[in-house]
Amino acid sequence: MKFFADTAEISEIEELIDIGLLDGVTTNPSLIAKSGRDFMEVTKEICALVDGPVSAEVVALDHPTMMKEADKLRAIADNVCIKVPLTIDGLKTCKALAEDGTMVNVTLCFSANQALLAAKAGATFISPFIGRHDDNGFDGMDLIRDIRLIYDNYGYETEILAASIRHATHVLESARIGADVATMPPKVIKALFNHVLTDKGIEGFLKDWAGTGQSIL
Numbered sequence: 110m111k112f113f114a115d116t117a118e119i120s121e122i123e124e125l126i127d128i129g130l131l132d133g134v135t136t137n138p139s140l141i142a143k144s145g146r147d148f149m150e151v152t153k154e155i156c157a158l159v160d161g162p163v164s165a166e167v168v169a170l171d172h173p174t175m176m177k178e179a180d181k182l183r184a185i186a187d188n189v190c191i192k193v194p195l196t197i198d199g200l201k202t203c204k205a206l207a208e209d210g211t212m213v214n215v216t217l218c219f220s221a222n223q224a225l226l227a228a229k230a231g232a233t234f235i236s237p238f239i240g241r242h243d244d245n246g247f248d249g250m251d252l253i254r255d256i257r258l259i260y261d262n263y264g265y266e267t268e269i270l271a272a273s274i275r276h277a278t279h280v281l282e283s284a285r286i287g288a289d290v291a292t293m294p295p296k297v298i299k300a301l302f303n304h305v306l307t308d309k310g311i312e313g314f315l316k317d318w319a320g321t322g323q324s325i326l
């Protein structure tokens with residue numbers, strides 16, 4: 110499973126690159142606003158830091174303007190992945206960009222039928238929003254399960270990018286089902302390391318080691 114960081118904060122991205130677990134980055138207009146940075150500038154910086162895909166989202170709602178925005182964004186770097194919403198104009202844009210060899214992430218997916226449409230439009234990634242689905246009384250995991258089944262039924266190569274992940278259990282369940290990618294806030298990636306028995310084990314080993322009076326170095 111690939112791990113993407115869902116953030117536009119450079120320091121968080123650098124920290125994850127340093128750990129060695131980062132396969133890509135996703136941003137959205139809200140994350141750009143939160144960063145307080147210029148969209149083009151911060152996207153360029155992220156693309157230079159990260160080897161994998163960096164999702165940058167269009168904000169227009171009509172196909173011709175989406176294409177103009179996408180043209181500006183994809184000129185930033187080869188690893189820019191254009192993020193479009195799951196609408197008719199979004200999927201028209203997805204098809205045109207995909208046919209032109211540009212990576213596309215179709216976002217705001219809340220049904221398996223929507224995911225089917227995105228795959229038919231040639232999306233590189235489909236982003237089902239698990240947390241927001243759960244918040245509204247649905248089961249985000251059922252969504253991932255249905256998309257996996259449908260994509261496997263027809264051999265679609267569109268990758269399932271589990272998004273709106275809130276906690277470690279979302280990651281575990283997405284991995285069990287076979288989502289290709291999980292995009293997570295950096296704090297969720299770091300939380301995956303935690304286990305009380307790991308901490309307790311280290312504490313016990315170090316206590317016993319201290320009793321030996323030895324040193325490795």
Ligand code: E4P
Pocket residue numbers: 115135136137216236238240241272273274292
């Ligand atoms: C994905 O690409 C989105 O940016 C993100 O996962 C949205 O998550 P949220 O529901 O926590 O805002």
